[in-house]
Amino acid sequence: MEVSYRREQISDGVFYNKILKPSVKLNYINIYMITPLTEKTASDNAFLAQYLPDVTAEFPTLKSLESQMAKLYGATLSGSVLKMSDCQVLVFTASCINDRYTLDNEKVTARTAEILFSCLTDPLIEDGTFDKEIFALKKQELIDEIMSEINEKRTYARSHAGREIYRGEPAAIPQNGELQNAEKITAESAYEAFKNLIKTAAFEVFFIGQSDEDADNMLNEIVKPALKKLPRDYTEFTRFTRSKLKETPSNIVEKLSVAQSKLVMAYKGDCESAPVNQLLNAVFGALPASKLFMNVREKMSLCYYCTSFYNELKGVMSVDSGVEAENAAKAQEEIDNQLKNIKNGEISDNELTEAKISLINALRTVNDSPAALCTWYFGRCFEGKPETAEQRIEIIKLITKKDLTEAAKTLKLDTVYLLTGDNTEGGENE
Amino acid sequence: MNKKIFENKRTNETCIKIEHPSGLDIYVKPMENYASAYALFGTKYGSINNRFKTDDEADFITVPDGIAHYLEHKLFENEDCDAFARFAKTGASANAYTSFDRTCYLFSAADNIYESLEILLDFVQAPYFTAETVAKEQGIIGQEIRMYNDDPTWAVVFNMLKSVYHNHPVRIDIAGTVESIAEITPELLYKCYNAFYNLNNMVLSIAGNVDPERVIEICDKILKPTPDKGLKSEALPEPLDVVQKEIEVTSEVSIPLFNIGFKAVPEEGVKGLKAETETNLLLSLLAGPTSTLFESLYAEGLINSTFSTEVFSGPGYFTSIMGGESRNPKEVQKRINAAINDAQQNGMDMTEFESVKKAFYGGLIRDLNKAESYASNMIVSAFDGVSPYDAIEIIAQITPADIEARLKRQFDTEKSAISIVNPKVK
Numbered sequence: 001m002e003v004s005y006r007r008e009q010i011s012d013g014v015f016y017n018k019i020l021k022p023s024v025k026l027n028y029i030n031i032y033m034i035t036p037l038t039e040k041t042a043s044d045n046a047f048l049a050q051y052l053p054d055v056t057a058e059f060p061t062l063k064s065l066e067s068q069m070a071k072l073y074g075a076t077l078s079g080s081v082l083k084m085s086d087c088q089v090l091v092f093t094a095s096c097i098n099d100r101y102t103l104d105n106e107k108v109t110a111r112t113a114e115i116l117f118s119c120l121t122d123p124l125i126e127d128g129t130f131d132k133e134i135f136a137l138k139k140q141e142l143i144d145e146i147m148s149e150i151n152e153k154r155t156y157a158r159s160h161a162g163r164e165i166y167r168g169e170p171a172a173i174p175q176n177g178e179l180q181n182a183e184k185i186t187a188e189s190a191y192e193a194f195k196n197l198i199k200t201a202a203f204e205v206f207f208i209g210q211s212d213e214d215a216d217n218m219l220n221e222i223v224k225p226a227l228k229k230l231p232r233d234y235t236e237f238t239r240f241t242r243s244k245l246k247e248t249p250s251n252i253v254e255k256l257s258v259a260q261s262k263l264v265m266a267y268k269g270d271c272e273s274a275p276v277n278q279l280l281n282a283v284f285g286a287l288p289a290s291k292l293f294m295n296v297r298e299k300m301s302l303c304y305y306c307t308s309f310y311n312e313l314k315g316v317m318s319v320d321s322g323v324e325a326e327n328a329a330k331a332q333e334e335i336d337n338q339l340k341n342i343k344n345g346e347i348s349d350n351e352l353t354e355a356k357i358s359l360i361n362a363l364r365t366v367n368d369s370p371a372a373l374c375t376w377y378f379g380r381c382f383e384g385k386p387e388t389a390e391q392r393i394e395i396i397k398l399i400t401k402k403d404l405t406e407a408a409k410t411l412k413l414d415t416v417y418l419l420t421g422d423n424t425e426g427g428e429n430e
Numbered sequence: 431m432n433k434k435i436f437e438n439k440r441t442n443e444t445c446i447k448i449e450h451p452s453g454l455d456i457y458v459k460p461m462e463n464y465a466s467a468y469a470l471f472g473t474k475y476g477s478i479n480n481r482f483k484t485d486d487e488a489d490f491i492t493v494p495d496g497i498a499h500y501l502e503h504k505l506f507e508n509e510d511c512d513a514f515a516r517f518a519k520t521g522a523s524a525n526a527y528t529s530f531d532r533t534c535y536l537f538s539a540a541d542n543i544y545e546s547l548e549i550l551l552d553f554v555q556a557p558y559f560t561a562e563t564v565a566k567e568q569g570i571i572g573q574e575i576r577m578y579n580d581d582p583t584w585a586v587v588f589n590m591l592k593s594v595y596h597n598h599p600v601r602i603d604i605a606g607t608v609e610s611i612a613e614i615t616p617e618l619l620y621k622c623y624n625a626f627y628n629l630n631n632m633v634l635s636i637a638g639n640v641d642p643e644r645v646i647e648i649c650d651k652i653l654k655p656t657p658d659k660g661l662k663s664e665a666l667p668e669p670l671d672v673v674q675k676e677i678e679v680t681s682e683v684s685i686p687l688f689n690i691g692f693k694a695v696p697e698e699g700v701k702g703l704k705a706e707t708e709t710n711l712l713l714s715l716l717a718g719p720t721s722t723l724f725e726s727l728y729a730e731g732l733i734n735s736t737f738s739t740e741v742f743s744g745p746g747y748f749t750s751i752m753g754g755e756s757r758n759p760k761e762v763q764k765r766i767n768a769a770i771n772d773a774q775q776n777g778m779d780m781t782e783f784e785s786v787k788k789a790f791y792g793g794l795i796r797d798l799n800k801a802e803s804y805a806s807n808m809i810v811s812a813f814d815g816v817s818p819y820d821a822i823e824i825i826a827q828i829t830p831a832d833i834e835a836r837l838k839r840q841f842d843t844e845k846s847a848i849s850i851v852n853p854k855v856k
Contacts, residue, residue: 022462023463025796026799062719063720063722063724066720067785070782072792073791074790074793101441144684144755148683148685151682151687303573304570304573304577322577357518357519358518360521360541361466365465365540368800369800
């Protein structure tokens with residue numbers, strides 16, 4: 001509607017994406033760097049997401065960089081790590097208010113973007129490697145982050161279940177790598193990882209702003225000159241493979257001192273239509289009106305939350321729930337029953353219509369949020385299947401009950417993971 | 431019906447306030463090029479309002495802890511059907527939350543916006559509580575409480591509040607306890623509902639793809655006017671000092687978590703907003719990432735990037751908080767206290783004043799970019815008795831002298847408490 005999107009290649013493995021929206025009050029510049037997820041490189045790469053956006057050659061201390069960003073009206077600059085299928089994605093993102101909203105007509109956008117790119121083109125280097133003192137702090141911070149996973153039990157359970165669900169595949173590796181590897185990082189190993197990453201990663205640069213003129217200026221004055229400074233040696237790599245179903249489902253019980261247990265179940269299937277899987281997920285468990293919430297939580301009060309997620313590229317439907325230890329086995333059985341019902345074609349017209357309306361509503365909201373726009377279009381770039389949210393809506397409208405039932409029939413139980421209190425015996429399989 | 435346009439010349443922003451004859455205040459912000467709308471229907475009623483009276487009662491009554499949150503859950507269930515089931519037919523994404531000082535019901539929708547608005551206004555006005563449905567909810571909320579019990583980031587905050595406040599109900603967990611919610615009955619729920627879900631105590635706030643005239647039409651149709659019952663809700667008097675200066679517990683955490691709270695005297699209305707804004711800026715200057723205190727604590731590995739500062743304030747409470755992860759929380763506290771004492775005696779380092787001020791100003795501009803934050807800001811401002819753009823003007827006009835004055839009267843290291851969650855020794 002009021003949003004326009006265009007993607008152009010600027011060099012080998014490097015693309016510029018512009019998203020224009022006339023009323024947007026902020027500008028966003030995001031750099032996504034896609035690289036294979038491997039146990040050897042994951043922690044070094046994750047370290048880079050901590051170090052690079054915090055200090056640069058021009059701003060050699062966190063304080064000096066923070067102060068500069070504050071002057072730019074609280075422009076943000078941050079790094080993060082995503083796991084997408086079998087890849088690790090480093091995201092460096094900056095945002096600032098549009099120049100016309102500053103108090104004294106200051107120009108803040110170009111400067112913000114310049115600093116963002118300088119994280120990659122002019123990082124803080126001492127004696128041919130990363131600054132030793134800041135290295136030590138940032139390494140500790142990465143270790144702390146990996147260790148603090150335990151503070152949030154739901155995330156902890158999902159992450160630990162993931163190791164089993166994707167066992168033997170890159171997707172099993174946590175996005176920040178394993179603790180023992182993070183402990184082994186040296187300034188030299190991290191610097192080597194940096195040099196390798198800027199050479200071999202696939203880049204998707206995103207700009208979100210008001211006008212073509214702004215987007216083209218950004219490309220010609222900031223993005224192209226910066227990227228030219230990076231030595232490139234890019235070869236295509238495999239981004240995703242479908243996860244292999246285990247011959248017999250795994251059953252894992254982990255004990256921890258928790259009051260509420262967490263049950264994670266994973267099913268693997270063959271359906272390769274993203275819209276069908278998305279709708280199936282909505283009917284099954286992604287919404288408050290889904291079978292899982294309406295039955296397992298509302299009707300049977302078996303858990304506090306019970307939600308399903310679909311990992312499209314890996315072909316994995318997982319269910320995540322918070323249960324009382326003594327209800328875990330019952331909840332597992334009931335979750336399984338709800339899926340069986342779908343396989344048997346038990347989807348009411350109401351359920352189908354409501355799942356469609358809800359998905360369509362959510363997709364129509366994508367254009368209202370810069371973050372959602374970036375996530376949507378980056379997701380499509382990653383898969384190599386260009387599609388707008390409007391196009392997805394049209395496909396969803398045509399999906400039938402039979403499509404969902406057929407897709408559900410391919411889903412087979414692969415893993416059951418239970419995190420439970422260390423003093424109880426509840427939740428074991430029947 | 432009174433209509434008022436709020437305008438901010440600095441940002442060219444406007445929004446509309448309608449004083450509806452039913453007693454409800456309505457805030458509307460139509461946003462250009464927006465496909466969706468975000469609506470909040472809220473009452474100035476949260477976990478802290480556990481002691482109140484209306485014209486119907488002779489004296490103040492005290493109700494069980496966690497009842498506001500319980501009521502929020504129960505309201506989704508009307509006599510004939512569940513509100514989620516009704517929203518499922520319009521495709522809107524609906525939710526609700528209860529905080530210390532408000533309860534809000536909300537939806538976001540791109541299609542069927544007005545149908546969804548009708549549902550929102552209707553279900554919140556149609557309470558249906560029976561002994562049976564109340565008993566059923568005890569299981570679900572009990573589980574929610576148990577989930578929070580497993581969350582050390584939640585524990586570290588509540589332990590701090592319990593140490594800072596003697597009487598003010600902000601020291602009580604929003605959801606209550608398994609024991610306190612067992613005391614809840616349909617009669618108590620109706621009593622609280624009738625007192626606080628009076629339209630004179632409520633606000634509707636909607637932003638995005640929305641036409642004010644149609645919002646009014648729907649309100650005319652759906653709202654059931656209620657006479658103002660002279661609601662009064664007040665906490666018992668709160669002493670100035672803290673309960674205890676330290677509290678430590680152990681939990682499943684990797685690194686100790688800490689929270690330091692500085693108690694101060696709360697203010698209300700525009701004065702309260704000014705106090706909150708100035709204190710936020712002060713905390714940033716004192717201990718934010720551009721401060722020398724942050725720089726040294728960080729360089730010595732005493733804090734990491736989880737360290738943050740915030741102002742926690744509302745009716746009858748005002749606490750400045752600093753917290754995060756640290757391997758030595760007490761040393762961090764010592765250094766923070768030394769920095770405060772030094773700034774109070776020798777003046778504050780104002781080098782970063784202009785930068786930090788700009789950053790705060792930029793943050794408020796960011797909030798104008800999204801329907802969610804716009805609508806939230808309008809409803810919070812309404813409950814606080816300020817206009818939606820007052821914060822922008824306060825920031826634009828703030829001076830270093832305001833900060834110095836605030837530092838002198840708002841930070842007393844004797845009136846502070848530290849809460850620590852330590853890892854279990856394995």
